[in-house]
Amino acid sequence: xxxxxxxxxxxxxxxxxxLTIQCQxxxxxxxxxxxxxxxxxxxxxxxxxxxxxxxTYESGFVIDKFPISRPNLTFxxxxxxxxxxxxSSIYLCSVEVAGGGxxxxxxxxxxxxxx
Amino acid sequence: xxxxxxxxPTLSVxxxxxxxINCAYSNSASxxxxxxxxxxxxxxxxxxxxxxxxxxxxxxxxTVLLNKTVKHLSLQIAATQPGDSAVYFCAEAxxxxxxxxxxxxxxxxxxx
Numbered sequence: 001x002x003x004x005x006x007x008x009x010x011x012x013x014x015x016x017x018x019l020t021i022q023c024q025x026x027x028x029x030x031x032x033x034x035x036x037x038x039x040x041x042x043x044x045x046x047x048x049x050x051x052x053x054x055x056t057y058e059s060g061f062v063i064d065k066f067p068i069s070r071p072n073l074t075f076x077x078x079x080x081x082x083x084x085x086x087x088s089s090i091y092l093c094s095v096e097v098a099g100g101g102x103x104x105x106x107x108x109x110x111x112x113x114x115x
Numbered sequence: 116x117x118x119x120x121x122x123x124p125t126l127s128v129x130x131x132x133x134x135x136i137n138c139a140y141s142n143s144a145s146x147x148x149x150x151x152x153x154x155x156x157x158x159x160x161x162x163x164x165x166x167x168x169x170x171x172x173x174x175x176x177x178t179v180l181l182n183k184t185v186k187h188l189s190l191q192i193a194a195t196q197p198g199d200s201a202v203y204f205c206a207e208a209x210x211x212x213x214x215x216x217x218x219x220x221x222x223x224x225x226x227x
Contacts, residue, residue, distance in 0.1 A: 102213070
């Protein structure tokens, strides 16, 4: 397994602002992903964070709204830009550990409330 | 903290009984399946996985059954405990991709 630390764990944000969420893993990982979980809903994949290159976004998500960085194997950031109340969600980092059995592990999530 | 799954289907079981949580998956090409447990205010916790070349896999107190014919996955929890109360999600993937597609989730409530 891996210890996945997300910051901030929660925040209350004003409409129109942007917030960057950090994901730090204590071991080298092969794959890193960002998911969104809207209130009372299941998880939806936003994008795959690629080391040293642009993230791969899923349908319905765009780089201008959710810019992602992954400068090395153990760290990634997700920015939620120009926030609106509809962006109020839990944002989760997920990783596949190098040399693991293929399981995906999740961080505790960052709970954003946009007023 | 915030609650997860405010509007999810709920399974209520007596402590000590066995629980069965069901999931219908969407893609007949899916070849990898995972069950996650999510407690309120926490991220999903890996429980057990199964690949499409198997129809059953057992862990500690948990068993996952896969029926590819009807695209159905189930999670069986033996001797359910209060600590098992949570929302349970199934997830699927295919073509060696680790991009998971999650089901809608089931809330498990364990009555003391």
